[in-house]
Structure formats: C-alpha cells, structure tokens
Amino acid sequence: MAEIRYIKAVNQALADAMEADPTVFLIGEDIGAAGGSFKATRDLLEKFGPERVYDSPISEAAITGMAVGAALTGMRPVVEIMFMDFTTLSMDMLVNQAAKARSMFGGQGSVPMVLRTPHGGGLNAGPQHSQCLEAWFAHVPGLRVVCPSNPADAYGLLRAAIDDPDPVIVVENKALYAMKGDLPDDREPIEIGKGRIVRPGRDATVVSYGAAVAMAETAAETMAEEGIEVEVIDLRSIQPWDEDLVLESLTRTHNLVVAHEAVEAFGVGAEIVARMADIGFDQLDGPILRVGAPFAPSPFGKTLEDAYRPDASRIVAALRRTLA
Amino acid sequence: MKLEDRAKLHRQMLVIRRAEERLQKLFSDGHVPGFLHLSIGQEAVPVGVSQALTERDTVSSNHRGHGHTLAKGVDLKGFFAEILGKATGLCKGRGGSMHVADLSKGMLGANGIVGAGLPITTGSALALKMQGQGHVAVVYFGDGALAEGVLHECLNLAALWKLPILFVCENNGWSEFSPTERQLATSLDKLAKAFGIQYSAVDGNVVAEVAAASTRLVKAMRKTPAPAILECSTTRVRGHFEGDRQDYRDGDEIASLSERDPIRLSASAMAKAGGTPEMLAEIADAVDAEIEAATQAALEAPLPSSADILADVYTKVAG
Numbered sequence: 001m002a003e004i005r006y007i008k009a010v011n012q013a014l015a016d017a018m019e020a021d022p023t024v025f026l027i028g029e030d031i032g033a034a035g036g037s038f039k040a041t042r043d044l045l046e047k048f049g050p051e052r053v054y055d056s057p058i059s060e061a062a063i064t065g066m067a068v069g070a071a072l073t074g075m076r077p078v079v080e081i082m083f084m085d086f087t088t089l090s091m092d093m094l095v096n097q098a099a100k101a102r103s104m105f106g107g108q109g110s111v112p113m114v115l116r117t118p119h120g121g122g123l124n125a126g127p128q129h130s131q132c133l134e135a136w137f138a139h140v141p142g143l144r145v146v147c148p149s150n151p152a153d154a155y156g157l158l159r160a161a162i163d164d165p166d167p168v169i170v171v172e173n174k175a176l177y178a179m180k181g182d183l184p185d186d187r188e189p190i191e192i193g194k195g196r197i198v199r200p201g202r203d204a205t206v207v208s209y210g211a212a213v214a215m216a217e218t219a220a221e222t223m224a225e226e227g228i229e230v231e232v233i234d235l236r237s238i239q240p241w242d243e244d245l246v247l248e249s250l251t252r253t254h255n256l257v258v259a260h261e262a263v264e265a266f267g268v269g270a271e272i273v274a275r276m277a278d279i280g281f282d283q284l285d286g287p288i289l290r291v292g293a294p295f296a297p298s299p300f301g302k303t304l305e306d307a308y309r310p311d312a313s314r315i316v317a318a319l320r321r322t323l324a
Numbered sequence: 325m326k327l328e329d330r331a332k333l334h335r336q337m338l339v340i341r342r343a344e345e346r347l348q349k350l351f352s353d354g355h356v357p358g359f360l361h362l363s364i365g366q367e368a369v370p371v372g373v374s375q376a377l378t379e380r381d382t383v384s385s386n387h388r389g390h391g392h393t394l395a396k397g398v399d400l401k402g403f404f405a406e407i408l409g410k411a412t413g414l415c416k417g418r419g420g421s422m423h424v425a426d427l428s429k430g431m432l433g434a435n436g437i438v439g440a441g442l443p444i445t446t447g448s449a450l451a452l453k454m455q456g457q458g459h460v461a462v463v464y465f466g467d468g469a470l471a472e473g474v475l476h477e478c479l480n481l482a483a484l485w486k487l488p489i490l491f492v493c494e495n496n497g498w499s500e501f502s503p504t505e506r507q508l509a510t511s512l513d514k515l516a517k518a519f520g521i522q523y524s525a526v527d528g529n530v531v532a533e534v535a536a537a538s539t540r541l542v543k544a545m546r547k548t549p550a551p552a553i554l555e556c557s558t559t560r561v562r563g564h565f566e567g568d569r570q571d572y573r574d575g576d577e578i579a580s581l582s583e584r585d586p587i588r589l590s591a592s593a594m595a596k597a598g599g600t601p602e603m604l605a606e607i608a609d610a611v612d613a614e615i616e617a618a619t620q621a622a623l624e625a626p627l628p629s630s631a632d633i634l635a636d637v638y639t640k641v642a643g
C-alpha cells in the first residue's frame with residue numbers, strides 16, 4: 001500500500017496500461033512535452049516516446065474522431081480533453097460515432113477508446129472550465145461513464161476503462177487531483193458498473209460520486225453526532241450504475257438522498273430517483289431528494305462559486321427533510 | 325491500361341450502377357426503408373481508387389456510399405440485405421444505406437454525418453502508420469464537407485504528422501439542393517496549398533484517370549507516409565436522395581450529364597482498346613445475374629427480430 005495523489009494514480013494507470021499493451025497510446029493537447037495541463041501524463045513522453053504519446057494541436061473534434069478510427073483499426077487510444085467543457089467540441093465523434101459504431105455495424109467490431117477529462121468546480125475556473133456534464137454522456141447508449149472519487153479508484157477505474165472493449169468516458173475531478181490516498185499494491189482494475197458502500201448506516205442512504213462522496217461522508221459524520229446512521233454509497237460508475245446496490249441499501253434504510261456536483265435538474269440524480277421511485281417505491285419512508293448545483297452556469301468568483309457548489313450542509317439539510 | 329484491366333474496372337462500375345438502379349426500383353416499390361442516396365454518375369471514383377488498395381487498407385465513406393462500399397470488395401448479398409434492413413445484412417439490418425460497414429474488408433463505415441469520416445479515417449491512418457505495414461487509409465467526402473470545420477483540423481493533423489491518408493473529394497457541384505459556389509469561398513486546391521499537402525485533380529468520370537492518379541499517390545504514401553488530396557470532378561445524376569424531384573436544377577444540365585456518363589466513357593475506351601460488343605454484353609449479363617441473385621436473396625431474407633433491440637450496444641454486459 002503506497003500513499004499517492006489522485007493525479008499520480010491517473011499517471012500510474014496510464015503508464016501501467018501502456019506497459020501492458022503496446023496498442024495503448026495517448027493523444028491530447030499539451031500531454032507530451034508539457035506532461036498535461038494537470039500533469040496527468042508527466043514523464044510519459046520520455047518513457048514511451050512520441051509514437052505513443054501524441055501532443056496534438058487544439059482540435060478536439062479531430063483527436064476524438066481519430067481515436068474512433070484508430071480504435072476501429074486495432075489500437076486502444078486514450079484521449080485527454082483538457083476540461084470537460086471542451087468535450088462539447090468532441091460531441092459528434094462521441095455521440096454519433098464512438099457510441100454507435102458497434103451497434104449500427106451489427107456487432108462487427110467495437111471501439112475500445114477512452115476519453116479522460118476533468119469536471120468540477122472549486123478552482124474559480126468559471127462557467128466554461130467547471131461544468132459537470134456527465135449526465136449527457138450517460139444518456140447515450142453505447143457509452144460508458146465512470147467517475148472516480150479517490151486515488152485508488154482513479155487508478156482502478158482507468159485501468160478497467162482502457163481494458164474495456166467499448167468507449168468509456170473517464171470523468172476525473174480537478175478539485176480532487178491533489179487528494180492523497182492509498183493505492184493497493186496489486187493495482188487491479190475496478191469493475192465498471194459496481195458501486196461501493198463507503199460508510200455503512202441503517203437510517204438513510206446517500207448515493208454520490210466524484211467530489212460529492214467526501215461531502216456525503218462529512219454529512220454522515222454530522223448526522224452520526226445526533227445518533228442518525230447514514231449509509232454512503234460511491235457509485236464509481238455512472239453508466240451503468242449499480243442499481244442493485246442502491247436498491248439493496250434502500251431496502252435497509254428506507255430513506256434516500258442523491259448528491260452530485262452537477263446541476264440538479266435533468267441530472268444523474270434524476271435518473272436514480274426515478275428508478276428507485278419505481279422499483280423501490282414500497283421501501284420508501286420519505287421523499288427521495290436530490291442535492292446538486294442550482295440551475296445556473298457555474299460562477300467564477302469565490303463567494304458565488306462557494307454558494308453554487310453543493311456541500312455537506314446541503315446534504316445534511318436534505319437528510320433532515322427526508323427523515324422528518 | 326491493358327484491355328483486361330479496363331474490363332475489370334468496367335465490370336465493377338457496372339455492378340455499382342446496376343445495384344443502385346435495382347435499389348432505386350426497390351425503393352419505389354416500398355422495399356427500402358429510410359433514405360436512399362444514389363451515386364449514379366459517380367461510379368468511376370471508388371472503382372478507380374479501390375484498384376490501388378488491398379483489403380488491409382481502410383476506407384470510410386459518407387451518406388452517398390454504395391459505390392465506395394462495393395468497390396472495397398464487400399459481399400453483394402450482404403450489402404443488398406443491409407439496405408433492405410434484413411437480418412442477413414452486413415450490419416444485421418441495423419445500419420442501412422447510410423451506415424453500411426464491413427470491418428473485415430477495411431470498410432469502416434458509410435456515415436450519416438457530413439464530414440465525420442474525415443477524423444475517423446485520419447485516426448485510422450495514424451493507427452496504420454504506427455503498425456508500420458505500409459497500409460493506407462482513404463476517406464471519401466463530397467464538396468459539401470469542405471465547409472465543415474473538422475476538415476481543416478484533419479488536413480492540419482495529417483500534414484503535421486505525415487499520415488498515410490488519401491483525401492478523395494467527390495466534387496459533384498451540389499450539396500443537397502445548393503450549388504457549391506454558394507457554399508464555399510475557396511477551393512480545395514487552395515486549401516491543399518495552405519496545408520502543404522500534395523494535390524491532384526482528375527476527371528472523376530474517367531476511371532482510368534482516377535486509377536492512374538490513385539495508384540501513383542497510394543504507392544508513394546506506402547513508401548513514405550504523407551497525406552495526399554485527390555479531387556475528382558464528377559456528376560450527381562439523381563436527386564440528393566430518392567424522392568427528390570430536382571426542380572431546383574436545370575433540366576438541360578441533367579440531360580447533358582449522359583455525355584459524361586462514366587460507364588459510357590469506359591465502354592468507349594474499351595472499344596478503342598480492342599474490346600468487342602460481345603465482351604461488353606458478356607460483362608453486363610454476368611453483372612445482371614449477380615444483382616438479381618443478391619436482390620432475390622435480400623427480398624426473401626428475414627427481418628431482424630425485435631428481441632435483438634439491445635444486442636451489440638455493448639460488447640459485454642457490465643455491472
């Protein structure tokens with residue numbers, strides 16, 4: 001067990017995957033000589049050379065599409081899109097091409113590509129560098145979406161994504177890049193589609209992912225002081241999400257809150273709430289509540305952004321409401 | 325070009341022509357679901373290009389892709405069944421005319437999004453270069469795609485990274501219902517110059533011209549990877565899609581296209597090279613029989629089962 005930062009875990013996963021499989025290669029803006037805008041690819045150019053680590057021009061649509069074409073030609077490309085906001089420029093290639101190639105070609109092949117990109121606020125990066133757009137991708141059949149909340153998951157989910165035969169969007173969180181945590185020595189991939197109970201509890205369940213997991217844990221601690229035991233689930237994977245785990249937890253706690261950093265309206269939480277209102281209806285003792293960002297672009301200034309981002313106190317408030 | 329080589333190309337063009345004429349009929353009889361964009365009048369381009377390619381070279385195509393697909397050597401029966409949406413189709417009836425693909429033949433797919441084949445093929449060219457076997461990638465696109473932003477990204481990347489990709493522009497003068505001159509402030513030769521990419525222009529209706537240029541360009545990039553552009557002036561005879569009455573187009577212009585018909589031009593070139601009417605008739609009969617067999621098989625084939633709606637969305641079921 002070694003202590004490692006989130007960003008270094010990403011770097012380690014890329015290095016290990018490239019070591020293990022010569023068809024894995026990296027493409028992205030400033031990922032080579034500069035080691036990436038957030039240093040996720042530091043030293044990889046030196047280690048693997050310019051034929052495996054491509055410093056690309058500022059051409060998000062083309063590099064994403066090139067990953068599709070390279071994947072259809074026997075390679076396993078990993079694209080870095082510097083900020084999740086810039087995936088808007090990759091949309092045709094992800095939504096119309098990568099996601100559909102396997103199905104519309106009748107299962108002839110697959111598109112084993114990965115797109116890594118950081119979402120999330122907390123850096124005063126403003127409305128075009130802070131968005132959490134994962135729900136868009138989770139809405140598209142053919143794509144998988146994962147969102148690690150800690151260094152070990154950043155490693156394991158990225159390894160699983162690179163191994164996966166289908167296109168996977170790996171949503172990292174830039175506010176977590178400096179987070180420290182333990183990386184197990186065996187460095188195994190983490191199965192896509194399986195969530196994890198971070199903290200067990202019997203009175204209510206908070207489902208979360210990404211940066212909201214730590215907020216949910218803090219909220220659970222606050223509630224514990226009052227004798228209320230909150231179970232915290234880290235989804236890890238958004239598409240597919242671990243419906244069985246959430247339902248099983250709800251069956252024990254009978255109260256549910258879904259928390260994420262993304263805008264609340266039409267988000268991942270909406271899907272989870274709708275599903276549980278269907279298959280878990282008989283288990284519910286209170287309304288299922290969502291905690292997310294308000295319906296406004298992510299503001300840049302400190303006071304506004306602090307007010308905008310969900311935090312533990314809002315999760316606590318939601319828990320009190322559902323338990324009331 | 326030797327007579328037997330001319331005959332081979334002629335035959336391939338005729339396969340595409342007869343296949344599309346048959347599809348046209350099947351469409352009007354209600355057997356073809358969805359949109360049908362025919363490439364009648366443009367057959368010389370893919371046939372001329374493909375004779376320079378092997379199965380390991382990759383191509384990708386656009387919405388008007390029947391010729392590109394057939395010229396790459398995909399199975400005619402699977403092709404017909406796909407366009408009729410049958411379970412026996414190349415894509416199990418899930419793609420249709422705008423999404424025919426045969427990965428085993430290096431055909432990476434037609435495409436319903438104008439310009440989308442460009443980055444896919446650029447990436448395929450990067451993969452082929454990394455694999456180092458001397459294979460090349462070819463992307464077919466229309467003049468309409470010249471206005472898409474992604475073209476500029478791809479020309480830049482292909483030139484910058486010296487990728488073995490042949491950009492084949494089929495310039496038929498039309499994008500849907502609008503003439504090119506109302507769409508584009510520049511021209512492809514100028515773009516080629518701007519990016520420092522080798523540019524050649526040919527009469528896209530003369531198969532021998534397309535073939536000679538393709539052979540030369542592909543041979544060079546197999547040896548030393550680098551992109552090239554081949555602009556083929558050609559003729560869209562039918563409407564943008566079947567059902568388009570083309571009333572935005574001058575009737576005389578359409579009528580005059582028969583003089584430039586690539587199959588007529590190929591037949592007369594064969595005659596000049598010593599080909600006999602019997603030889604041409606023999607080719608035509610053989611092609612007709614092949615098309616008829618593929619048509620009948622497709623008509624008789626089963627439709628996909630609704631139980632398969634979720635099949636192949638993912639390679640393996642996760643979670």
Ligand SMILES: Cc1ncc(C[n+]2csc(CCOP(=O)(O)OP(=O)(O)O)c2C)c(N)n1
Binds near residue numbers: 496499
């Ligand atoms: C991104 C996108 N925009 C618009 C369309 C609608 N559309 C389909 S074909 C076409 C014209 C394309 O013209 P061109 O590339 O010259 O090909 P041609 O039809 O002449 O073969 C248009 C506008 C589309 N399919 N995709």
Ligand SMILES: [Mg+2]
Binds near residue numbers: 494496498
């Ligand atoms: Mg055109």
